[in-house]
Amino acid sequence: MTETKREPLLKVEGLKQYFKVNKKFTVKAVDDVSFEIYPGETYGLVGESGSGKSTIGRSCIRLYKPTDGKITFEGMDCSGKLSKADEKKLRVDMQMIFQDPMECLNPRKKVSDIIGQGLDIHHMYKSFDDRNDKIAEILEKVGLTPEHATRYPHQFSGGQRQRVGIARALVMNPKLIIADECISALDVSIQAQVVNLMKDIQQETQTAYLFIAHDLSMVKYISDRIGVLHLGHLVETGTTEEIFENPVHPYTKSLISAIPQPNPCVEKNRTSLHYDYETSGIDYNKGILRKVEGTHFVRSTEEEFDSWVLH
Amino acid sequence: MAEREKILEVRDLSISFKTTAGNVNAIRGVNLDLYRGETVAIVGESGSGKSVTAKAAMGILAKNGQVNSGSIKFTYTREDGEKVSCDILKMQKKEIREHINGKRIAMVFQDPMTSLNPLMTIGKQIMEGMIWHYKTPKEEAYKKAVKLLELVGITDAEKRMKNYPHQLSGGMRQRVVIAIALACNPELLICDEPTTALDVTIQAKILELIRNIQKKTGISVIYITHDLGVVAKVADYVNVMYAGKIVEKGSIDEIFYDPKHPYTWGLLSAMPDLNTADSRLFTIPGSPPNLQKPVCGDAFAPRNKYALKIDSRVEPPMFKISDSHFAATWLLHPLAPKVEMPEELKKRIIRMKEEAAV
Numbered sequence: 061m062t063e064t065k066r067e068p069l070l071k072v073e074g075l076k077q078y079f080k081v082n083k084k085f086t087v088k089a090v091d092d093v094s095f096e097i098y099p100g101e102t103y104g105l106v107g108e109s110g111s112g113k114s115t116i117g118r119s120c121i122r123l124y125k126p127t128d129g130k131i132t133f134e135g136m137d138c139s140g141k142l143s144k145a146d147e148k149k150l151r152v153d154m155q156m157i158f159q160d161p162m163e164c165l166n167p168r169k170k171v172s173d174i175i176g177q178g179l180d181i182h183h184m185y186k187s188f189d190d191r192n193d194k195i196a197e198i199l200e201k202v203g204l205t206p207e208h209a210t211r212y213p214h215q216f217s218g219g220q221r222q223r224v225g226i227a228r229a230l231v232m233n234p235k236l237i238i239a240d241e242c243i244s245a246l247d248v249s250i251q252a253q254v255v256n257l258m259k260d261i262q263q264e265t266q267t268a269y270l271f272i273a274h275d276l277s278m279v280k281y282i283s284d285r286i287g288v289l290h291l292g293h294l295v296e297t298g299t300t301e302e303i304f305e306n307p308v309h310p311y312t313k314s315l316i317s318a319i320p321q322p323n324p325c326v327e328k329n330r331t332s333l334h335y336d337y338e339t340s341g342i343d344y345n346k347g348i349l350r351k352v353e354g355t356h357f358v359r360s361t362e363e364e365f366d367s368w369v370l371h
Numbered sequence: 372m373a374e375r376e377k378i379l380e381v382r383d384l385s386i387s388f389k390t391t392a393g394n395v396n397a398i399r400g401v402n403l404d405l406y407r408g409e410t411v412a413i414v415g416e417s418g419s420g421k422s423v424t425a426k427a428a429m430g431i432l433a434k435n436g437q438v439n440s441g442s443i444k445f446t447y448t449r450e451d452g453e454k455v456s457c458d459i460l461k462m463q464k465k466e467i468r469e470h471i472n473g474k475r476i477a478m479v480f481q482d483p484m485t486s487l488n489p490l491m492t493i494g495k496q497i498m499e500g501m502i503w504h505y506k507t508p509k510e511e512a513y514k515k516a517v518k519l520l521e522l523v524g525i526t527d528a529e530k531r532m533k534n535y536p537h538q539l540s541g542g543m544r545q546r547v548v549i550a551i552a553l554a555c556n557p558e559l560l561i562c563d564e565p566t567t568a569l570d571v572t573i574q575a576k577i578l579e580l581i582r583n584i585q586k587k588t589g590i591s592v593i594y595i596t597h598d599l600g601v602v603a604k605v606a607d608y609v610n611v612m613y614a615g616k617i618v619e620k621g622s623i624d625e626i627f628y629d630p631k632h633p634y635t636w637g638l639l640s641a642m643p644d645l646n647t648a649d650s651r652l653f654t655i656p657g658s659p660p661n662l663q664k665p666v667c668g669d670a671f672a673p674r675n676k677y678a679l680k681i682d683s684r685v686e687p688p689m690f691k692i693s694d695s696h697f698a699a700t701w702l703l704h705p706l707a708p709k710v711e712m713p714e715e716l717k718k719r720i721i722r723m724k725e726e727a728a729v
Contacts, residue, residue: 108570109541217658218417247416247597252641252652259651274570277600277643281652318575320600322642324623325727327603332575 067135068096069268070120070236075129077115089115091292091344092129097236100266104283104300106276106315112292113272117238120270121154134235152182155229159241161221165213171224172209175199178232194231201264202227203257219250223257230261238270243278255282277319280304285355288312291337293344298356308358308368310342311335377446378558378591379405379428384441386423388433393663397423399615401441405559405591412594412602412623414638415612418659421595424612425561428593429478430459430467447475447558474504477552481564483544487536493547494532500554519550522587524580542573546580553584561593566601578604599642603627608695611635614660614670621696628720630712631690631698633675640716653715669701677702677710 077090090112097103105113119126122138131139138150158164165174175195178184185191196206202223213221222242229237239258243251255278262269273279279286280300287297288311296309307313314335321327342364349357350365360368381403388395398420405411413421426432428443443459459467480486488496497516501507507515513532520528523546536544545565552560562581566574582605585592594605602609602623609626611619611634619632630636640653657674660666669675672682679701681687690703702710711717 108572219658248599249416249638249641249655252643252654256652256654276571281643314572318571320575320578320598320604322599322603322627322639322644323723323726324603324606324627326723327600331579332572334576335572 066098068132069099069134070097070270071130071132072096072116072120073130073132075116075119075131076127077112077119077124078127088292090119093287093289093292093294094129094349095287095294095297097268097270099235099268100262101284102262102269102271102282104271104273104279104286105289106273106279106286107289108274110291111289113274113289114240116289117156117240117270117272121156121238122150148182152178152184152232153235155232155234155237157222157225157229157237157239157242160245161218161225162245164225165221167213169212170209171199171211171213171216174213174224175209175228175231178228182232184232198227198231201230201261203253218246219253222246222250222254226254226257226261230265230267233265234267236268236270238272240272241274244273244275251278258282275319276315288315291344293359294349295344296356296358297349298352298354302352302354302356306352306356308352308356309360310340310368311337375406375409377404378407379403379446379593380442380444381424381428382442382444384424384427384443385439386420386427386432387437387439389435389437390663396662396665397436397615398427399662399666401612401615401617403610403617405593407558407591408585408589409607410585410592410594410605411608411610412596412606413610413612414596414599414602416597416659418662419612420615421597421612422563425478425563425593425595428459429472429476429561430462430464431472445471445476445559473500473552473557474555475557476559476561477555477557478561478563479545479548479552479565482568483541483548484536484568486548487544489536492533492535493539497532497547497551497554500551504555516550516554519553520547522553522584523547523550524576525550541569542576545569545573545577549577549581549584553588556588557590559591559593561595563595564597565594567596567598574601581605599627599638611638614666615662616670616699618671618700619698621692621698625693625696628724629696630716631692631696631703632700633677633702634671635698636712636716637674640713640719644719653713669699679707 073094075090075093079087079089081087093116095103105116107113118124120131126139130137133150136146172195175198176191179191179194185194195209199206199208204220204223243254246254259282271279271282283300285299286303288295290311296312307316314333317333344359347359347361349359351357352369381401384398384401386398388397401424415421438460444456445459446454446456449455494516497519498512501512501515516532517528520531525531525543525546566577578601596602606623608622610617613634619635626635630639637655641655643652655674660670668684669682669687672678681701687699687701689697689699691697701707
């Protein structure tokens with residue numbers, strides 16, 4: 061594959077998302093974040109709660125109007141006002157999977173209507189039978205059976221409900237799926253099932269994912285590239301190997317060291333690295349993204365960069 | 372080694388819940404032992420009955436819950452220094468409130484957002500238990516509360532005493548909950564998924580905190596979680612639960628380095644591992660059984676690729692592997708065909724051992 065010629069599917073440049081709380085106080089939820097997602101790849105966004113990962117996802121799908129910056133989807137600027145036709149196209153091509161499978165499905169609708177709602181709105185079928193066939197097909201793809209279409213959400217377990225959420229996103233044949241903490245509410249063994257399912261679907265349909273999570277160990281399995289967020293700043297980005305084999309930023313290091321490993325002899329004696337932004341003396345506003353190698357960038361000032369990379 | 376003193380002994384506990392859809396047998400014969408100063412983890416999927424076991428030990432089962440059989444024997448030291456044993460299941464609600472809850476057994480719940488009272492300052496909430504149980508004078512209680520806040524790693528403890536829960540972050544709130552739990556010097560702390568709602572970095576801090584407190588005060592801890600990484604960090608003994616039964620129990624090394632039950636194999640393999648390049652995660656196929664229906668034979672058999680014919684008819688007893696290691700699977704019967712754990716898991720355990728040796 062020729063890396064240079066690939067056009068990014070989603071390009072986020074200098075995204076800023078501020079929320080004005082009152083006259084004196086503005087929350088800078090996202091501050092100057094840039095990244096790109098190429099067709100068919102998975103970009104993982106990690107960070108602690110309050111770091112702005114979900115906000116980025118919601119800005120991308122036009123749930124918020126960005127304060128500043130530009131979001132381009134397939135070469136089309138989608139951060140400002142759009143024509144009806146463009147908006148409609150975006151609403152088909154970009155889909156979202158939400159965090160809590162218990163709450164994101166309408167309890168009064170049958171699964172077939174939940175999944176079929178997008179199809180209904182965009183008239184994406186020829187006849188009623190065609191619609192039902194599409195729904196049955198997608199249910200089978202996500203590991204449910206067509207009979208499940210007549211059930212209500214409360215009749216499913218958590219993992220199955222998340223599958224319904226995935227089916228709802230997939231039925232539109234989107235080019236990009238934004239998965240906002242879509243496995244955080246699930247058990248370990250069910251997490252594994254959902255992650256495998258998402259990978260299989262990606263291979264089949266070449267959908268790109270923006271995968272938002274706080275659990276680095278799962279992100280590692282699914283992502284091609286990772287961006288680490290802290291306090292609204294993108295502190296480090298690179299391919300999965302680059303981030304895991306050579307974490308540069310102290311925050312990334314502390315994140316990786318905090319993952320508990322299922323190895324009691326090692327784990328008992330290990331204490332995780334602590335990172336405190338206020339006492340670390342790092343000012344994210346001063347730093348810029350500097351290249352470590354390849355596609356690996358870290359936000360730092362010149363001195364910080366020297367001490368982290370060259371020491 | 373000093374004589375281990377048993378403080379909690381659960382025998383043959385069986386609990387069912389009455390629901391509109393019928394009776395759900397959530398717990399089907401659980402045995403559990405806990406010794407002073409040790410940590411026991413209960414691991415399992417959601418719906419396997421981990422939390423119900425803990426709630427039964429606290430005497431706070433939901434109204435539709437019904438104890439069918441069994442006993443929970445709890446041994447504690449009374450104020451006059453005398454050792455007392457009691458069966459929690461036979462006690463009156465009022466008695467439990469007065470002598471057990473909060474005073475001798477304290478619990479940390481999953482969600483720090485909902486377990487604190489939003490209308491009370493955190494200082495008041497910490498002092499409440501001490502004043503109620505021990506009639507501690509207010510000033511003394513205040514001093515102790517400040518100390519507790521410092522113990523759980525909250526800076527500016529004096530100032531924080533006047534804060535309301537909404538003014539604190541999730542990690543801080545969970546620390547406050549732990550401080551409240553420790554306020555009356557309990558002998559047993561039950562942590563029900565204390566870190567599931569928190570971020571990894573904060574999770575690591577909270578786990579280390581509980582571990583340090585345990586070293587300092589010597590209390591016993593029951594950990595309930597589905598995260599084996601957390602278990603590896605904190606536990607001395609592990610109980611693996613499936614469909615209301617404990618299917619394997621043993622010391623932490625036995626469970627992690629020499630697991631015997633196919634379900635434990637599955638759980639261990641499903642954990643994402645930072646050191647493999649495997650692109651696929653292992654999953655346990657299927658989903659847990661519906662406990663509304665009576666389970667015939669081994670509950671795990673339909674999801675178990677190593678299942679034997681007998682698994683669908685007769686429930687396996689606990690087979691003894693060593694003095695502390697037991698597993699309920701017919702594979703351990705002397706007449707059973709020899710089945711080894713999956714190849715990937717074997718490799719992984721070898722790698723884990725190598726890492727541990729370094």
